[in-house]
Amino acid sequence: MRVLLVGAGGVGTAVTRIAARREFLTHMIVADYDLSRAEASVAALGERGARFGARRVDASDCDAVRRILLEERCDVLLNATDPRYVMPLFTAALEAGAHYLDMAMSLSAPHVARPYEECGVKLGDEQFALARRWEDAGRLALVGMGVEPGLSDVFARYAADELFDDIEEIGVRDGANLTVEGYGFAPSFSIWTTIEECLNPPVVYERDRGWFTTAPFSEPEVFDFPEGIGPVECVNVEHEEVLLIPRWVDARRVTFKYGLGDDFIAKLKTLHELGLDATTRVTVPGDDGPVRVSPRDVVAACLPDPAGLGERMTGKTCAGTWVKGTKDGSPREVYLYHVVDNQWSMREYGSQAVLWQTAVNPVVALELLSTGDWSGKGVLGPEALPPRPFLDLLTAYGSPWGMREEN
Amino acid sequence: MRVLLVGAGGVGTAVTRIAARREFLTHMIVADYDLSRAEASVAALGERGARFGARRVDASDCDAVRRILLEERCDVLLNATDPRYVMPLFTAALEAGAHYLDMAMSLSAPHVARPYEECGVKLGDEQFALARRWEDAGRLALVGMGVEPGLSDVFARYAADELFDDIEEIGVRDGANLTVEGYGFAPSFSIWTTIEECLNPPVVYERDRGWFTTAPFSEPEVFDFPEGIGPVECVNVEHEEVLLIPRWVDARRVTFKYGLGDDFIAKLKTLHELGLDATTRVTVPGDDGPVRVSPRDVVAACLPDPAGLGERMTGKTCAGTWVKGTKDGSPREVYLYHVVDNQWSMREYGSQAVLWQTAVNPVVALELLSTGDWSGKGVLGPEALPPRPFLDLLTAYGSPWGMREEN
Numbered sequence: 062m063r064v065l066l067v068g069a070g071g072v073g074t075a076v077t078r079i080a081a082r083r084e085f086l087t088h089m090i091v092a093d094y095d096l097s098r099a100e101a102s103v104a105a106l107g108e109r110g111a112r113f114g115a116r117r118v119d120a121s122d123c124d125a126v127r128r129i130l131l132e133e134r135c136d137v138l139l140n141a142t143d144p145r146y147v148m149p150l151f152t153a154a155l156e157a158g159a160h161y162l163d164m165a166m167s168l169s170a171p172h173v174a175r176p177y178e179e180c181g182v183k184l185g186d187e188q189f190a191l192a193r194r195w196e197d198a199g200r201l202a203l204v205g206m207g208v209e210p211g212l213s214d215v216f217a218r219y220a221a222d223e224l225f226d227d228i229e230e231i232g233v234r235d236g237a238n239l240t241v242e243g244y245g246f247a248p249s250f251s252i253w254t255t256i257e258e259c260l261n262p263p264v265v266y267e268r269d270r271g272w273f274t275t276a277p278f279s280e281p282e283v284f285d286f287p288e289g290i291g292p293v294e295c296v297n298v299e300h301e302e303v304l305l306i307p308r309w310v311d312a313r314r315v316t317f318k319y320g321l322g323d324d325f326i327a328k329l330k331t332l333h334e335l336g337l338d339a340t341t342r343v344t345v346p347g348d349d350g351p352v353r354v355s356p357r358d359v360v361a362a363c364l365p366d367p368a369g370l371g372e373r374m375t376g377k378t379c380a381g382t383w384v385k386g387t388k389d390g391s392p393r394e395v396y397l398y399h400v401v402d403n404q405w406s407m408r409e410y411g412s413q414a415v416l417w418q419t420a421v422n423p424v425v426a427l428e429l430l431s432t433g434d435w436s437g438k439g440v441l442g443p444e445a446l447p448p449r450p451f452l453d454l455l456t457a458y459g460s461p462w463g464m465r466e467e468n
Numbered sequence: 469m470r471v472l473l474v475g476a477g478g479v480g481t482a483v484t485r486i487a488a489r490r491e492f493l494t495h496m497i498v499a500d501y502d503l504s505r506a507e508a509s510v511a512a513l514g515e516r517g518a519r520f521g522a523r524r525v526d527a528s529d530c531d532a533v534r535r536i537l538l539e540e541r542c543d544v545l546l547n548a549t550d551p552r553y554v555m556p557l558f559t560a561a562l563e564a565g566a567h568y569l570d571m572a573m574s575l576s577a578p579h580v581a582r583p584y585e586e587c588g589v590k591l592g593d594e595q596f597a598l599a600r601r602w603e604d605a606g607r608l609a610l611v612g613m614g615v616e617p618g619l620s621d622v623f624a625r626y627a628a629d630e631l632f633d634d635i636e637e638i639g640v641r642d643g644a645n646l647t648v649e650g651y652g653f654a655p656s657f658s659i660w661t662t663i664e665e666c667l668n669p670p671v672v673y674e675r676d677r678g679w680f681t682t683a684p685f686s687e688p689e690v691f692d693f694p695e696g697i698g699p700v701e702c703v704n705v706e707h708e709e710v711l712l713i714p715r716w717v718d719a720r721r722v723t724f725k726y727g728l729g730d731d732f733i734a735k736l737k738t739l740h741e742l743g744l745d746a747t748t749r750v751t752v753p754g755d756d757g758p759v760r761v762s763p764r765d766v767v768a769a770c771l772p773d774p775a776g777l778g779e780r781m782t783g784k785t786c787a788g789t790w791v792k793g794t795k796d797g798s799p800r801e802v803y804l805y806h807v808v809d810n811q812w813s814m815r816e817y818g819s820q821a822v823l824w825q826t827a828v829n830p831v832v833a834l835e836l837l838s839t840g841d842w843s844g845k846g847v848l849g850p851e852a853l854p855p856r857p858f859l860d861l862l863t864a865y866g867s868p869w870g871m872r873e874e875n
Contacts, residue, residue, distance in 0.1 A: 245741045246741045246742060327734070327738070328738050328741070328742065331734070331735050331738040331739075332738075332742075334652045334653045334735070335653060335735065335739075335767065335770055335771065336770035336771065337744065337766070337767065337770055339770065342755075343766065343769040343770060344769060345761050345762070345765040345766050345768075345769045346761070346762070346765055347754070347759045347760060347761055348749075348759070348760050352754045352755070352759040352761060353754060353755050354752050354753070354754055354759060354761050354766065355752070355753070356766055356769075356770050358752040358753055359744070359750065359752050359761065359763055359766045360742065360744065361752075362750040362751065362752045362763075363742055363743035363744055363746065363750060363763050364742065364743065
């Protein structure tokens, strides 16, 4: 399998480190806007880097990406950029006749009149609008194939297939006890994406009502995370699982709640009140006169690079799917989860836990596609495909998942 | 008197509107980096604008400012820019043989090893270092001549001259009950300057100890402001009065506390924790590739222009000086203050209250210099000059001050 990996940031670099240890990969081109970053990620692989190459690419330039896919004869494009670049990369893969994987879906736009009650453009809408063209081309766009969305969707399908007869609610719950020494505030994941998902109106699915939105940070609940992480306050956040799961899994309600914590929520609210979450450019003095910049890019530039925090970070991160329903006539409640200890991921891969956990899942998916255990065409979410092969291969990668019976 | 006013922002524009009504002014050149802004401030004066002209100038370009002072045969430079430009403008005036007034002094730099205990470079240190040259030239640099510093310093001198035999403490206290309709967060004064003064280590003066610093937002107290504003929580903030008053007025302790309120303090702390208060440039994407911008400039660009908020603003702002000591052997405590109602300043001058209150004081000072009621040479604070003529002329401008006996 020949793969074009676009994005050599924290997740992309972790992808190379995981993929380098697997046999299924014939060649991987690592492409980034900053060529030196792509080259550094390949150089860091040492002897294992023989199957890798680096190129410069602007992810917003659909034509340039298509040309690289064709020149390098890639079977698949793995998108490890931030969600702004989903549509050009998704389109480039379609035009080049390649398969496509991403870990976040095309962006939403709030409902103009009732943003906190009704959906406007939903996450992934732009991608699903092109589903027919992918089907006709006989190619697969596997969307939302990171950890959340991704593994969390696989868990949902696994619960529906093997653990429940009837599902009342599926709630993805994400929490961590990570701390970074020496920083008052150091998000463990791309702040650009975190702002996007936390400040957009959260989306909820109910079978009787369809998709709808709420005010940001709604329905707070304390969720008890496993493996020593413990209770964390979680709130509704806009996330792909809520859009993906109901398309393939039957449940009366689907939610996503993120364990942000009070301090993080307060900071995000302040960024919003000050207009610093905006992506619309403002004019400010530059070195040679006025320049136009996006405030959110400036926020990101002021914070430490999440990929560089691994050495100072301690703790574990947990992604998982809580499911409530009935089995054999009895009520049942389970939490299916995947925990990564930062100490382990740093020792084994030199990658920070949150980034490593995001990166491992698309590599598992690529391997399943290369072996034929997974196959399909059109625009599919991870829950459209059989969950067992995925969960078994993830365990074989040395990173097992777990299940907790809630009663 | 011929005046070069540098800066046609909120304060500068209010200066033109106040000065246009006074006879003492022969000519005022309004100079700004943005010529259209300078021209607009002159055009807004209508028939009263005959004595005014507009020019473009870069306030950081000392030579260019000096040339304008000479070409326009100005007697005095009035600096209405933000404190970054104090030193080039102060130097240009000295070299051109003009007098100089500003409303904020040259910037401080924290003590490298003990920033929250000892002073590093203090506010105004760079200006006072050149005092001898001003004396030798027979010219006056009247520094800190806005409302705070400025009128607050005049109050301190008035208290020492007429109200007390012995002063234990002088505490400048600033508070307001201004609200801006339609904005969750809309500072009524330059956010650049507000960040500078609030996030630098606050400075305190004690006779036995000299100047020293504390942690930001230290020594919170609730101060009851007059004329219906009521109690506001105030905290220590770095401000020029603490550096100026002890040079000419004998007091055991001098402080400055700002009625910021909890919400504003929390926002400033968040800006600091996220590094968004920084003035060191960061690299972000621009329209044509990477550009370097100052995060603090971006924060300012995201917020509404304080000068444009007057129409939506209601409430009053109070600047004043609380003095505690003894008179004729008895304890005495007074608060000398100046309140501006936004409704009044908008109706009378079309200027927002906080900006108008800052602007009126240097115009009063210019008039006293033109009449000879005030005169001097060297680098002086407002408390170095007789307070009575100033307070009487301020009242004659239609904006009387007040005094409250605290016991």
